[in-house]
Amino acid sequence: AFPRRVKVVEVAPRDGLQNEKNIVPTPVKIELINMLSETGLQVIEATSFVSPKWVPQMADHTEVMQGINKLPGISYPVLTPNLKGFQAAVAAGAKEVSIFGAASELFTKKNINCSIAESLERFNEVMAAARAASVPVRGYVSCVLGCPYEGKISAAKVAEVSKKMYAMGCYEISLGDTIGVGTPGSMKEMLTAVMKEVPVGALAVHCHDTYGQALANILVALQMGVSVVDASVAGLGGCPYAQGASGNVATEDLVYMLNGMGIHTGVDLQKLMDTGTFICNALNRRTNSKVSQASCRL
Amino acid sequence: QDSQVPGLPEYIKIVEVGPRDGLQNEKVIVPTDIKIELINRLSKTGLPAIEVTSFVSSKWVPQMADHKEVMRGIERHPGVRYPVLTPNLQGFHSAIAAGATEVSVFGAASESFSKMNINCSIEESIEKFEEVARSARNMNIPVRGYVSCALGCPYEGNIIPAKVAEVSKRLYGMGCYEISLGDTIGVGTPGSMKKMLEAVMKEIPLSALAVHCHDTYGQALANILTAIQMGVAVVDSSVAGLGGCPYAKGATGNVATEDVIYMLNGLGINTGVNLYTVMEAGNFICAALNKKTNSKVAQASFNTGTIN
Numbered sequence: 223a224f225p226r227r228v229k230v231v232e233v234a235p236r237d238g239l240q241n242e243k244n245i246v247p248t249p250v251k252i253e254l255i256n257m258l259s260e261t262g263l264q265v266i267e268a269t270s271f272v273s274p275k276w277v278p279q280m281a282d283h284t285e286v287m288q289g290i291n292k293l294p295g296i297s298y299p300v301l302t303p304n305l306k307g308f309q310a311a312v313a314a315g316a317k318e319v320s321i322f323g324a325a326s327e328l329f330t331k332k333n334i335n336c337s338i339a340e341s342l343e344r345f346n347e348v349m350a351a352a353r354a355a356s357v358p359v360r361g362y363v364s365c366v367l368g369c370p371y372e373g374k375i376s377a378a379k380v381a382e383v384s385k386k387m388y389a390m391g392c393y394e395i396s397l398g399d400t401i402g403v404g405t406p407g408s409m410k411e412m413l414t415a416v417m418k419e420v421p422v423g424a425l426a427v428h429c430h431d432t433y434g435q436a437l438a439n440i441l442v443a444l445q446m447g448v449s450v451v452d453a454s455v456a457g458l459g460g461c462p463y464a465q466g467a468s469g470n471v472a473t474e475d476l477v478y479m480l481n482g483m484g485i486h487t488g489v490d491l492q493k494l495m496d497t498g499t500f501i502c503n504a505l506n507r508r509t510n511s512k513v514s515q516a517s518c519r520l
Numbered sequence: 521q522d523s524q525v526p527g528l529p530e531y532i533k534i535v536e537v538g539p540r541d542g543l544q545n546e547k548v549i550v551p552t553d554i555k556i557e558l559i560n561r562l563s564k565t566g567l568p569a570i571e572v573t574s575f576v577s578s579k580w581v582p583q584m585a586d587h588k589e590v591m592r593g594i595e596r597h598p599g600v601r602y603p604v605l606t607p608n609l610q611g612f613h614s615a616i617a618a619g620a621t622e623v624s625v626f627g628a629a630s631e632s633f634s635k636m637n638i639n640c641s642i643e644e645s646i647e648k649f650e651e652v653a654r655s656a657r658n659m660n661i662p663v664r665g666y667v668s669c670a671l672g673c674p675y676e677g678n679i680i681p682a683k684v685a686e687v688s689k690r691l692y693g694m695g696c697y698e699i700s701l702g703d704t705i706g707v708g709t710p711g712s713m714k715k716m717l718e719a720v721m722k723e724i725p726l727s728a729l730a731v732h733c734h735d736t737y738g739q740a741l742a743n744i745l746t747a748i749q750m751g752v753a754v755v756d757s758s759v760a761g762l763g764g765c766p767y768a769k770g771a772t773g774n775v776a777t778e779d780v781i782y783m784l785n786g787l788g789i790n791t792g793v794n795l796y797t798v799m800e801a802g803n804f805i806c807a808a809l810n811k812k813t814n815s816k817v818a819q820a821s822f823n824t825g826t827i828n
Contacts, residue, residue: 402820405786406745407525434779434816435786437742441710467820475738482709482739512738516706516771 225449227486229265231396231426232258232473234501235286236267236301238458240279241469242505248282250504252289257497258455259293262488263473267320268298271307287314299360303334305347312355319352320360320396321345323387325380326369329400333364342386349390361392362428366412367404367439370463377415385419394424396452399439401463402432406442413446426450429471431510432461436471437479444485451476456498457510472511474498524788529753531790533568535700535730536777538805539590540571540605542762544583545773546809552586554808556593561801562759563597566793567777571624572602575611591618603664607638609651616659623661625649627691628668629684632675633704637668646690653694665691666732670701670716671708671743674767681719689723698728700756703743705767706736710746717750730754733775735814736765740775741783748789755780760802761814776815778802 235255239246246254251269258266268290274281283300292298292315299318302308311319323341324330330338352359365372366380384395397416399409409427416425427443427450429436440451457472477489495514502509509515524530539559543550555573562570572594578585587604596602603622606612615623627645628634634642649665656663669676670684688699701720708716713731720729731747731754733740744755761776781795799818806813813819 405783407787410525432816432820433782434741434776435783437738438745438783441742441745461820464820468816472738478737479709479739479742483711512736512772516736516765516768 224444224483224485225447227449228444228480229450230263230473230476230487230489231265231267231450231452232263232455233267233428233452233470234258234454234456234458234473236270236280238454238456238470240270240277241459241462242279242507244505245279246504248285248289250501251282251286254497254501254504255286255290255298257493257500259291259296261493261497262490264295264488265297265299268300270301271311271314271316272301272303284310284314287311287316302348304344305351308348308351312357316357318358318360319348320362321348321387321392322362322364323383324364325375325383326365326372328371329365329369332371338383342390345387345390353391358393359391360394360396361387361390362396362398363387364398364400366397367399367408368401370401377412380412381415381419384416388420388424394426394450395420396426396428396450398428399430401461402430402435402469404429404439405435406438409439409442410446413443413448417446422447423449426452428452430461430469431457431471432464432467432469437475440471440476441479455494455511456502456514458501458505468510472498472509472513474511474513478513528748528787528789529751531753531792532748532784533754534777534780534791534793535569535571535754535756536562536567536759537571537732537756537774538562538759538762538777540574540584542758542760542774544574544581545763545766546583548809548811549583550808552589552593554805555586555590558759558801558805558808559590559594561797561804563595563600565797565801566791567600567798568792569601569603572604574605575615575618575620576605576607588614588618591615591620606652608648609655612652612655616661621661622664623652623656624664624666625652625691625696626666626668627687629679629687630669630673630676633669633673636675642687646687646694649691650694653696657695663696664698664700665696666700666702667691668702668704671703671712672705674705681716684716685719685723688720692724692728698730698754699724700730700732700754702732702756703734703740705765706734706739706773708733708743709739710742713743713746714750717747717752721750726751727753730756732756734765734773735761735775736768736771736773741779744775744780745783759798760806760818762805772814776802776813776817778815778817782817
């Protein structure tokens with residue numbers, strides 16, 4: 223049986239834009255988030271408090287955080303890779319943060335130049351500060367179904383990292399198929415292992431559509447009781463590991479599927495598509511959402 | 521290939537429709553020798569069935585005007601079936617004369633679609649197919665039946681599962697060995713797929729069912745997964761996702777064979793098909809059509825240089 227409701231976590235303004243080539247002006251980012259706030263989405267990842275040297279797209283994090291309309295009932299989490307980022311985020315008005323771990327040693331080394339254990343140590347500081355400030359923390363685990371450097375990733379490793387992040391105090395663990403190589407087979411195997419360590423109510427899936435498998439993988443996750451799904455409007459955000467390939471699954475396509483299954487999301491698909499149209503025009507690119515493409519009868 | 525997930529079919533037959541359904545819905549007219557080359561390449565991938573062409577009037581479907589030359593020109597690999605479309609008795613005889621050893625007939629679960637597509641009612645079309653089925657039976661030629669608009673119609677919108685079951689039953693009853701249920705405009709979701717299959721499975725044995733999903737709304741693989749979880753073991757697909765949707769300009773149509781195989785490999789399901797050789801065939805036809813592939817697996821693989 224499927225969950226009756228699914229919480230959709232919208233990641234376009236952060237994960238999506240971060241992986242787009244064109245730098246988006248601050249007012250456009252703010253407009254994007256404001257439009258998303260009108261669609262019924264309950265969680266919109268707004269920006270990342272990371273050094274602009276590493277992620278130029280997110281250099282305007284303070285202005286974005288301070289510039290957006292924060293509607294009641296909607297959460298606007300931001301990424302905070304370390305204590306400094308956390309403090310800047312809270313100072314800018316953030317009420318929820320996210321931290322990013324990985325199930326691959328090589329990926330962690332290449333991405334943030336330390337081991338998995340060291341990265342979790344850094345997060346301890348963030349967790350302590352967050353606890354003191356009553357700020358909820360969402361944990362991400364990257365490479366859960368495969369790594370661009372290591373290849374296959376063991377389900378046991380994913381379970382181990384998830385368990386640690388949950389024990390540290392993350393209220394939710396988002397399991398990310400970072401390069402989109404997963405299939406319903408590997409998704410099932412991975413979730414079976416993780417669900418032994420983390421309650422399914424605290425799990426989310428973050429599927430990339432690089433190999434076209436995202437919705438099938440999400441379907442399997444739903445069948446296993448997962449009821450939180452990350453997605454990106456217009457499927458914004460290519461894959462940095464496969465030039466020209468797609469990345470995030472499109473929120474429109476996800477909501478279309480959930481609607482068809484009678485699963486409640488609270489999201490207005492038309493308003494979502496309009497938001498996708500807006501940001502694609504601003505980025506001067508075509509949408510990656512098939513629902514959006516199909517619905518434009520030219 | 522990963523180890524098998526319990527509860528799913530061990531083997532799934534993939535029916536490759538790129539050369540017919542795919543090319544028929546491509547704008548560019550493809551030269552005969554390119555069509556033949558495509559089919560010959562597909563014959564070497566392990567695909568058990570390749571829909572070759574359509575014996576329909578070239579006035580209606582110019583892309584398929586060279587049906588005789590294609591049928592006569594292709595290599596026939598042992599163990600591979602080469603069905604062709606035959607909308608009526610005339611087409612059937614023409615197909616047999618050209619060397620066809622299997623044919624397909626196309627019904628629809630929507631009266632409006634039937635009228636708009638072939639200018640007759642569902643009942644009238646069934647009568648035509650019965651003529652074909654009778655001749656085919658006399659000559660020991662297997663007939664595959666298609667039901668279009670199984671999950672929605674571009675004119676009528678919603679299609680009731682009972683109607684799909686009724687049309688499927690008629691086609692099966694006249695002797696079609698397999699019924700391919702087509703989500704013609706790709707509007708289906710796991711919800712509607714399940715309901716439709718439940719209704720059809722009351723009338724047709726599971727082993728005689730196939731799904732033909734379009735990816736116009738990105739739902740194809742999720743719908744196919746739902747079908748195989750219900751025991752369906754035959755899936756239609758099109759190399760490189762050839763064939764746009766004639767009802768939504770610029771939108772995609774057929775699901776890409778490469779993406780289907782990638783998923784089935786990951787589920788530990790045997791297909792007998794070599795993914796890499798299918799990608800190469802896809803690469804070939806896309807270059808010939810001067811277009812980008814619709815297969816995400818092909819896009820990702822050619823850009824990283826590896827297959828995961």
